[in-house]
Amino acid sequence: MRQFIKTNERIGFMRFRGVFALISGLLLIASIVSLSVNKLNFGLDFTGGTLIEVGFPQAAELDQVRSTLEAGGFDDAVVQNYGTQQDLLIRLAPREGVKAEELGTQILTTLREGIDKSIEMRRIEFVGPNVGDEFVEQGGLAMLTALICILIYIAMRFEWRLAVGAVSALAHDVILTLGLFSALGLEFDLTVLAALLAVIGYSINDTVVVSDRVRETFRKYAKLTPTQVINRALTDTMSRTLITSLTTILVLLALFFVGGQLIHGFATALLFGVFVGTYSSIFVASSVALSLGVSRDDLMPTEVEKEGADQDPLQ
Amino acid sequence: MLNKYPLWKNLLVIFVILLAALYALPNIYGEDPAVQISADRQATVDAATLDLVRETLKSEDISPKSIALEQEQVLVRLSSDKEQLQAREALNKRLGDHYIVALNLAPATPSWLKSIGAEPMKLGLDLRGGVHFLMEIDMNEAMRKILDGMKDTIRSSLREERIRYTNVSVEDNAINVELRSDEDFQQAEQYLDGRYQGYQMVVDAETNTVTMRMTEQKLAETRDYAVSQNITIMRNRVNELGVAEPVIQRQGANRIVVELPGVQDTARAKEILGATATLEFRMVDTENDVRDAVNGRVPFGSELLPSRNGGPQLLKEDVILTGDHIVNAGVGYDEYNRPQVNIELDGVGGDKMSLATKDNVGKPMATVFMEYESTGERDAEGNLQFNKKAEVVSVATIQSRLGSSFRITGVGPQEAQNLSLLLRAGALIAPIQIVEERTVGPSLGQQNIDAGTQAIIWGLVLVLLFMVIYYRKFGLVADMALAANIVLIIGVMSMIPGATLTLPGMAGIVLTVGMAVDANVLIFERIREEIRAKRSPQQAIHHGYDSALSTIADANITTLIAAIILFAVGNGPVKGFAITLAIGIITSMFTAIVGTRAIVNSVWGGKRLSKLSI
Helix, strand or coil: CCCCCCCCCCCCHHHHHHHHHHHHHHHHHHHHHHHHHCCCEECHHHHCEEEEEEECCCCCCHHHHHHHHHHCCCCCCEEEEECEEEEEEEEECCCCCCCHHHHHHHHHHHHHHHCCCCCEEEEEEEECHHHHHHHHHHHHHHHHHHHHHHHHHHHHHCCHHHHHHHHHHHHHHHHHHHHHHHHHCCEECHHHHHHHHHHHHHHHHHHHHHHHHHHHHHHHCCCCCHHHHHHHHHHHHHHHHHHHHHHHHHHHHHHHHHCCHHHHHHHHHHHHHHHHHHHHHHHCHHHHHHHCCCCHHHHCCCCCCCCCCCCCCCC | CCCCCCHHHHHHHHHHHHHHHHHHHHHHCCEEEEEEEEECCCCCCCHHHHHHHHHHHHHCCCCCCEEEEECCEEEEECCCHHHHHHHHHHHHHHHCCCEEEEEEEEECCCHHHHCCCCCCCEECHHHHCEEEEEEEECHHHHHHHHHHHHHHHHHHHHHHCCCCEEEEEEECCEEEEEECCHHHHHHHHHHHCCCCCCEEEEEECCCCEEEEEECHHHHHHHHHHHHHHHHHHHHHHHHHHCCCCCEEEEECCCEEEEEEECCCCHHHHHHHHHCCCEEEEEEECCCCCHHHHHCCCCCCCEEEECECCCCCEEEECCCCEEHHHEEEEEEEECCCCCEEEEEEECHHHHHHHHHHHHCCCCCEEEEEEEEEEEEEEECCCCCEEEEEEEEEEEEEECCCCCCCEEEEECCCHHHHHHHHHHHHHCCCCCCEEEEEEEEECHHHHHHHHHHHHHHHHHHHHHHHHHHHHHHHHHHHHHHHHHHHHHHHHHHHHHHCCCCEECHHHHHHHHHHHHHHHHHHHHHHHHHHHHHHCCCCHHHHHHHHHHHHHHHHHHHHHHHHHHHHHHHHHCCHHHHHHHHHHHHHHHHHHHHHHHHHHHHHHHHHCCCCCCCCCC
């Protein structure tokens, strides 16, 4: 049998609680500082504006493109390479005045007339400023609803201390991922938001598995202290936690390297999220529950467990 | 203990997977380039059209793969893109104005699969290329138009009833009627009370005013009507553009989504879709002097409008007829070869026109061309602001009582063309603005498909290899479940009519591949634990599956919650991700728990085993 972890020995995860609490705390502070100083680099979906992706027949000369656009009256255009030398991304801020939605076509015409007739339109996106604001609102709302719904479900299924532990781990993962995007100045668009919600899904998945085992171990071994129980549960689930993270990271690497430019931000957010999600389900969720004083008495079933007969432990 | 599944359970697993495989099958047949011929309201597509199409193609030396008449459309499948373009050109020329020839990609699903309703997955615009527009309707203007219509109705009924009024005006979702005397006030109160559905009457005896206020319900209905009317018109316009499989849908209170797959010329699409031009017919005010009006003394009940050729015109405010009664419009030429627009009205419109012109023979009637332009600004409530541009196109003397068909002169040739197209397709009852656009070129679409497919294949191969190395024979079982899961996802995606595959959706499949094995990992780790606890292999399998079950359910339900919320609040591409993720979670529970158990039971169950390959 191949094994990552020799399960005969229990690992004293909780002995290092202080160290990991310090690490997490520092990272959280760093993320929050970065978020308030650097802010997030919001993409077009949220800021509004126009974006054009064009394909040149050969490597594009950025300076030539910039001067052509400037001559055409688009001096606020931001031009950058996108993926390859031939692909360019041109961004324009929302403009005052009429027919903002026609900017894309105008830019394309300017480039075709000024540089090369065979420049190919690959993508035009225009988002009105109000629509962008709505996306921000909707996104925030989605995140909040997801967290609350999951909190309610976990509180119903588990004891509140474990639920708080699980949701702290989620918040931890989301804040750190946002912090990474802010610190590196990566673009935050709708797909990244979707990735963040998937991170929430993944991280909770991981935490639930651990919490499940914590509950089971409490019920099974009456004599162990809470710290011993958690250490045992974490050790028992360790190889599963690592294997699932590994398979997920494998597919995400595939997505990151061959999935194309459009999916890059998405894959980055998930890769990092899955990584911190694994860490947090081991070190954050359980130690929060332990600090809140989770004990055997809280987790004994009130009656024989039947499907659908679970009682809300808060009541 | 022996692990055995009852026969029905094994059959169920086989049945579900075969069914999914059957419905997933159309996805591997690819697509044929095709042209699709449909008719506008003036023509029908029938067997004669079919023959004409056949004959046209034959004369052009194009030999199509197939020609079929279905659902009042002719679908011609061709063997190459080049032939497709040739065929469109030829058919366009031959069939004329009343037929719309659109380019399309028709799924090459064999007929036996089609007969059981199997179709390939729908691809999102980010994969097949095309335009996505989000349009916002100006509700204020829509309401104003409807209240104006009501004002005219009330005014003319009061006149008929010989109730004298000093003023009828529109104010804040209500119509104010100021009466001349107490007696008129009482009559009006009696007459108007409960006469118009959806309006509530409020009276003020001191000022002799009767106010007809729209009820909340009527307000809501009116807004709904404005949106659905605009959707209908948008659909007509899209048909005029000749786009195969367009999507036109309402979104929220005052928005419309238009998706045009395969459209490249977005400029023209925008021009036609966004145009809010309409016509109004009004009488010219001949009782007052235009010059007085120009100097600022516009008489009550009249309006001064600029004219296309020459000075401004003084017109009555009352509208005889609006463009929405027009059923057909075409370009024609008069004896001096000047362009004109020939107009046909519906029954109601014809009656209105004939009633209005009956007493006005010999008097001039004006055709007003109106266009709305967005200023790009918004008012305090976030409503878009529009400028209304009205212009008198022509003034003509009514020669005789007009009926349901007549003509307008005084327009240029290109304008006659555009005007007739817009009138044919119907004028929007409220102006709209494009607030979001996403256009994807065809090469990028194909590139996205390739990248997504590559990512899925690589992800799958990596996970398959890992599982078989780490869990050996049991890993192989998990691999089979994973492969079955992909088939199930594709099968379910193809079966659900509204499901669309997008690039983030493909990312969702990739992610599912990584996460779906989790259930098997949980089960297998449990089995290993049981074996370490010195249970017999059969007991280990039994307990492993049993004790992992509730954990798997908990873990997956929480992820499902996240996916459902994503679906509920996300927009297009994000929805695409949520849907494949949600489907993937559900199907993976089936394949990873029931599917693997069926295999494990039939391979290892019912035997005496001393060890397991896990």
